[in-house]
Amino acid sequence: METKEHKFHQETGFPWKHVIGLLLSLVLTAIAFWLALATHQPPAVVITIIVVLGFGQLLVQLYMFMHFTESDDRAWQVPTIYFALFIAFTVVGGSIWIMSFRSIVS
Amino acid sequence: MNGFANWAVHFFMLDEGPLIWLSDFLIGCATIGIIVALTYFKLWKWLWDNWLTTVDHKKIGIMYLVAAVLMLFRGGTDGLLMRAQLSWPNLHFLNADHYDQIFTTHGTIMILFMAMPAIIGFFNVAVPLQIGCRDVAFPYLNAISFWLFFAAALLFNLSFVVGGSPDGGWTSYPPYVENAFDPGPGENYFLVALQITGIGTIATGVNFLLTILRMRAPGMTMMRLPMFTWSVFITSIIIVFAFPVLTVALALLLIDRDFGSHFFTVTGGGMPMQYINLFWIWGHPEVYIVILPAFGIFSEVVSTFSHKRLFGYSAMVVSMIAIAILSFIVWVHHFFTMGAGPGVNSFFGVSTMAIAIPTGVKIFNWLFTMHKGRVEFTSAMLWAVGFIPNFLIGGLTGVMLAVPPADYQYHNSYFLIAHFHYVLIGGTVFGVFAAIYYWWPKMFGVLLDEKLGRWHFWTFMIGFNICFFPQFFLGFMGMQRRMYTYPAGYGWGIINLISTVGAVLMGVGFLIFVWNVLWSARFGQRDTTGDPWDGRSLEWATTSPAPEYNFAIIPTIKGRDAWWLMKKTGESINGPKGVPFRPIHMPNNSGRPIIMSLFFFIAGAGFIFQWWILAIIGLLGVLVTMAQRSFEYHDHHYIPVEEIEKTEAAAGRL
Numbered sequence: 001m002e003t004k005e006h007k008f009h010q011e012t013g014f015p016w017k018h019v020i021g022l023l024l025s026l027v028l029t030a031i032a033f034w035l036a037l038a039t040h041q042p043p044a045v046v047i048t049i050i051v052v053l054g055f056g057q058l059l060v061q062l063y064m065f066m067h068f069t070e071s072d073d074r075a076w077q078v079p080t081i082y083f084a085l086f087i088a089f090t091v092v093g094g095s096i097w098i099m100s101f102r103s104i105v106s
Numbered sequence: 107m108n109g110f111a112n113w114a115v116h117f118f119m120l121d122e123g124p125l126i127w128l129s130d131f132l133i134g135c136a137t138i139g140i141i142v143a144l145t146y147f148k149l150w151k152w153l154w155d156n157w158l159t160t161v162d163h164k165k166i167g168i169m170y171l172v173a174a175v176l177m178l179f180r181g182g183t184d185g186l187l188m189r190a191q192l193s194w195p196n197l198h199f200l201n202a203d204h205y206d207q208i209f210t211t212h213g214t215i216m217i218l219f220m221a222m223p224a225i226i227g228f229f230n231v232a233v234p235l236q237i238g239c240r241d242v243a244f245p246y247l248n249a250i251s252f253w254l255f256f257a258a259a260l261l262f263n264l265s266f267v268v269g270g271s272p273d274g275g276w277t278s279y280p281p282y283v284e285n286a287f288d289p290g291p292g293e294n295y296f297l298v299a300l301q302i303t304g305i306g307t308i309a310t311g312v313n314f315l316l317t318i319l320r321m322r323a324p325g326m327t328m329m330r331l332p333m334f335t336w337s338v339f340i341t342s343i344i345i346v347f348a349f350p351v352l353t354v355a356l357a358l359l360l361i362d363r364d365f366g367s368h369f370f371t372v373t374g375g376g377m378p379m380q381y382i383n384l385f386w387i388w389g390h391p392e393v394y395i396v397i398l399p400a401f402g403i404f405s406e407v408v409s410t411f412s413h414k415r416l417f418g419y420s421a422m423v424v425s426m427i428a429i430a431i432l433s434f435i436v437w438v439h440h441f442f443t444m445g446a447g448p449g450v451n452s453f454f455g456v457s458t459m460a461i462a463i464p465t466g467v468k469i470f471n472w473l474f475t476m477h478k479g480r481v482e483f484t485s486a487m488l489w490a491v492g493f494i495p496n497f498l499i500g501g502l503t504g505v506m507l508a509v510p511p512a513d514y515q516y517h518n519s520y521f522l523i524a525h526f527h528y529v530l531i532g533g534t535v536f537g538v539f540a541a542i543y544y545w546w547p548k549m550f551g552v553l554l555d556e557k558l559g560r561w562h563f564w565t566f567m568i569g570f571n572i573c574f575f576p577q578f579f580l581g582f583m584g585m586q587r588r589m590y591t592y593p594a595g596y597g598w599g600i601i602n603l604i605s606t607v608g609a610v611l612m613g614v615g616f617l618i619f620v621w622n623v624l625w626s627a628r629f630g631q632r633d634t635t636g637d638p639w640d641g642r643s644l645e646w647a648t649t650s651p652a653p654e655y656n657f658a659i660i661p662t663i664k665g666r667d668a669w670w671l672m673k674k675t676g677e678s679i680n681g682p683k684g685v686p687f688r689p690i691h692m693p694n695n696s697g698r699p700i701i702m703s704l705f706f707f708i709a710g711a712g713f714i715f716q717w718w719i720l721a722i723i724g725l726l727g728v729l730v731t732m733a734q735r736s737f738e739y740h741d742h743h744y745i746p747v748e749e750i751e752k753t754e755a756a757a758g759r760l
């Protein structure tokens with residue numbers, strides 16, 4: 001179904017990258033669960049560590065599964081990444097800003 | 107045994123009275139009827155080979171559309187039931203519980219199982235043809251998207267007769283929907299069905315994003331894309347960024363309900379408002395997901411039937427990009443009354459009003475496209491022209507709602523109800539009807555009747571205004587949404603009665619449409635040219651319906667309104683004469699998407715009724731079907747040159 005000659009990315013050999021990525025993301029998830037359920041650190045510590053783990057997840061996804069560095073089409077990739085960052089910032093920052101009303105009320 | 111019988115009676119809701127019995131009876135009749143008809147006419151194999159296993163975007167588009175029209179019927183029936191109940195004070199046609207269930211299924215079905223498949227159906231019908239390619243980027247994934255939507259819709263509709271419908275509104279706000287207040291499978295139906303169709307929708311977003319980025323014919327630069335394709339491109343981006351938030355919100359709520367966590371409960375340290383926050387981070391972009399493609403449709407229709415190129419192409423594109431970005435920073439306007447403080451409310455009030463600017467730009471562009479054009483009022487064009495004033499009313503009342511102090515008055519009153527029906531019906535539904543009249547010949551090779559089309563438009567449009575305009579006043583008079591009845595003496599009765607009359611008229615309009623479809627299938631004018639409207643974009647360069655491979659030779663594009671240019675210069679869609687055909691590479695049909703979604707259905711039922719064995723079986727099935735796909739090497743075939751020659755000769759393009 002190709003209309004233009006695309007450079008299709010062909011994997012050769014055993015997909016190590018994917019296997020390692022899968023293991024890493026499982027481990028990162030497990031640590032988060034363990035922190036929340038089985039340890040008794042103060043919430044601020046737990047949340048901070050989970051945020052860091054979350055960033056780790058993000059990098060694993062981008063590099064191991066999404067072949068972030070292998071695209072031949074930077075013209076679209078760069079703005080898309082910026083837009084994604086903008087959305088992530090809006091959703092996270094905005095939610096914190098909006099939901100901090102709890103402290104006003106209480 | 108007695109225990110089991112009691113359970114079964116309750117499970118199948120036979121203790122719920124005649125409405126359910128009637129539905130059971132009708133569903134039974136329809137199912138048996140379909141099975142008997144398929145068997146009698148020996149159509150099973152035809153159905154399986156041509157439709158159920160297809161990966162052809164044109165057929166998938168048609169299936170989306172059929173499903174959407176069926177869902178419009180179901181949702182519309184819900185609506186009429188609600189209007190009947192509200193038509194006069196103190197009626198007890200429906201009791202409070204049933205009323206709650208019906209407004210919930212109405213809203214959910216209309217947005218997620220009617221509007222979404224309708225617009226996604228037209229993505230499929232038009233986009234690959236408009237950009238001059240042979241299918242979407244991932245045809246197999248496309249089939250999965252459709253069947254996931256279909257399984258979810260089936261599951262959701264089943265709630266009416268099995269186990270009980272959800273009753274927490276289409277927004278499903280906790281704490282009410284937590285187990286403590288709302289036990290039973292109802293709300294789980296909502297959560298699981300949306301989750302399943304959401305996966306399909308994200309896949310659709312990815313698919314069309316890549317299709318438009320990667321599959322355009324040579325010379326089809328981004329700034330030469332037909333406006334509908336542009337709108338699909340922007341919509342896909344919004345889908346990809348907004349739907350994951352819904353996935354998270356629904357998953358957390360389902361974990362609360364199924365496994366007893368406390369994300370959103372009041373007791374146990376949960377934060378119900380956080381769900382509402384997450385829901386609308388998705389929810390507002392969602393309303394733009396269903397309106398932007400309609401904008402795209404109107405752009406195509408207005409320019410085709412004004413026989414002029416679209417006025418202000420770049421301005422249209424820029425305003426759609428602006429709308430896409432703004433749509434992500436306005437969500438708080440749905441819960442100003444949470445009381446997040448003046449800073450938050452003012453920011454989101456102002457950002458909401460800002461959306462009116464790019465929207466206004468687009469309205470002016472359509473008007474200027476018609477200005478001095480040779481305007482032809484076909485049915486499709488009627489919907490497009492009717493859209494402008496109706497959507498304007500919706501947009502302006504939206505700006506009124508965007509003023510936080512005022513919204514404390516309007517919020518959740520019938521004023522709000524009227525607002526969003528003006529934008530959703532006046533915008534999205536009008537857009538879908540415009541697209542139906544416009545692309546019907548491309549889909550089926552036959553035109554819908556114009557006279558019936560006009561009747562359809564006028565009854566529906568007038569009925570719509572009679573139904574919803576009075577609701578602005580009901581809102582001012584203090585009538586709240588989601589109340590199942592009201593006392594006499596507020597002066598609401600007569601206004602509600604008028605509104606109900608309008609709703610019935612809309613129902614009549616829908617019936618005229620159905621009649622039009624049936625009548626035209628039999629007696630309608632056949633579209634032999636493939637270009638009945640003197641169209642401008644590439645889909646009109648193909649036969650109606652287009653051949654399996656769309657274009658025998660991929661055309662080279664020299665400008666905007668590509669087909670119009672070709673007609674002007676007398677070029678053929680197959681390029682200069684004598685260019686030889688080459689075998690065409692096409693994806694194979696596959697039964698796996700429908701089987702995989704069957705497993706999703708089974709897993710979904712497991713999560714709804716907390717039958718974990720069923721859930722595990724379903725999920726395993728999903729994994730196995732996915733794994734099988736990884737080992738499939740022969741997933742394509744070639745259409746031989748002789749066959750292409752035969753098809754092209756029959757189309758008179760040789």
Ligand code: HEM
Nearest residue numbers: 393397439440458462501504505507508517518526529530
């Ligand atoms: C100029 C553009 C628009 C503005 C300024 C606007 C503003 C608003 C505001 C402020 C609300 C919340 C009111 C309240 O809950 O008290 C609202 C609700 C709503 N709007 Fe709009 N809107 C606009 C366009 C649209 C469009 C294009 C659609 C869909 C096609 C839409 C669909 C909805 C829906 C479905 C709701 C109600 C959701 C619910 O509570 O169930 N709006 N709008």
Ligand SMILES: [Cu+2]
Nearest residue numbers: 390393439440
């Ligand atoms: Cu909104």
